[in-house]
Amino acid sequence: MRVCLASTSPARLMLLRQVGIEPITRAPETDEDAVAARAAAERGADLPPAELVLLLARAKAADVAHRLAEEDPTFDGLVIGGDSMFALGGRVYGKPYTAAEATRRWQEMRGKTGILHSGHSVLRLKPGVAPVEATAVAESSVTFADVTDQEIAAYVATGEPLHVAGAFTVDSLGGAFITRVDGDPSTVVGMSLSTIRQLTIELGVSWTDLWS
Numbered sequence: 001m002r003v004c005l006a007s008t009s010p011a012r013l014m015l016l017r018q019v020g021i022e023p024i025t026r027a028p029e030t031d032e033d034a035v036a037a038r039a040a041a042e043r044g045a046d047l048p049p050a051e052l053v054l055l056l057a058r059a060k061a062a063d064v065a066h067r068l069a070e071e072d073p074t075f076d077g078l079v080i081g082g083d084s085m086f087a088l089g090g091r092v093y094g095k096p097y098t099a100a101e102a103t104r105r106w107q108e109m110r111g112k113t114g115i116l117h118s119g120h121s122v123l124r125l126k127p128g129v130a131p132v133e134a135t136a137v138a139e140s141s142v143t144f145a146d147v148t149d150q151e152i153a154a155y156v157a158t159g160e161p162l163h164v165a166g167a168f169t170v171d172s173l174g175g176a177f178i179t180r181v182d183g184d185p186s187t188v189v190g191m192s193l194s195t196i197r198q199l200t201i202e203l204g205v206s207w208t209d210l211w212s
Contacts, residue, residue, distance in 0.1 A: 001076075001209045002024070003021055003022075003024070004026055004064065004065075005025045005026070005080050006063070006082075007027070007081065008025055012189075012191055015186055015189055015190055016080075019193055020210075020211040021210045026068060027064075028061075029063055036052060039055055049087045050119075050137045052083075052085065052092075053083045053119030054119035054120075054135055057081045057119035057135070058119070058133070058135060060083065060121070061121035062121070065123045065125055069125060075125055076125065076126055078125070078210070080121075080196060081120070081123075082118060082191040084119070084191075085166075086116050086142075086168075087114055087117060088112060089112070094165055095162070095164060095165060099162065102156045102162055105166075105167045106147065106152040106161070106167060106168075110177075112143070113180075114166070116139065116165070116166060117137060118137065118190075118191055118192055118195075120192065120199060122134050134199040136198065140192075141181070141182040142168075142178055142180070142188060144177060145177050145178065147177050155177070160172060160173050161174060
């Protein structure tokens with residue numbers, strides 16, 4: 001069974017490889033800000049984190065699936081899309097992008113607990129058949145150590161937290177600054193493997209058939 005990861009995230013690719021799946025990867029050409037803004041305009045308010053990550057995961061998976069079907073009409077397999085956001089104290093945090101913003105966030109997050117929301121969309125593609133989709137949102141709570149200003153400065157200087165949701169990782173340099181994770185730990189890395197497995201089952205695919 002072929003698998004396409006609708007993401008170029010090294011963390012998501014690593015997760016799949018660790019469980020025996022070697023996917024092809026495609027970068028979604030999705031304007032996430034435009035998708036979120038359109039949904040907020042239709043709702044008359046910003047979407048809650050769980051709804052927004054699912055909306056974006058679906059948009060990314062659909063975009064890649066559409067282009068993949070055009071590029072390779074014989075593709076028979078799954079397309080996996082995901083999106084993550086971190087919420088703390090009623091505020092939602094995506095990627096900080098700048099050192100100043102990453103520093104500010106860590107100064108606010110230290111010693112506290114937040115929720116990592118991860119949306120998942122899995123599309124079953126078969127030649128000549130309309131795609132079938134299964135979706136779900138996974139959530140894990142994350143508690144941070146009361147890190148020092150010096151530790152924050154050193155961590156931000158590595159560049160690692162600038163391009164990840166919530167400005168932290170659990171599987172790399174940031175792991176030592178996290179004291180507790182409640183929920184599927186792979187959710188915090190990039191996507192919930194147990195959730196992806198359940199979605200593949202819903203689509204009539206055995207998880208072990210995805211092993212390379």
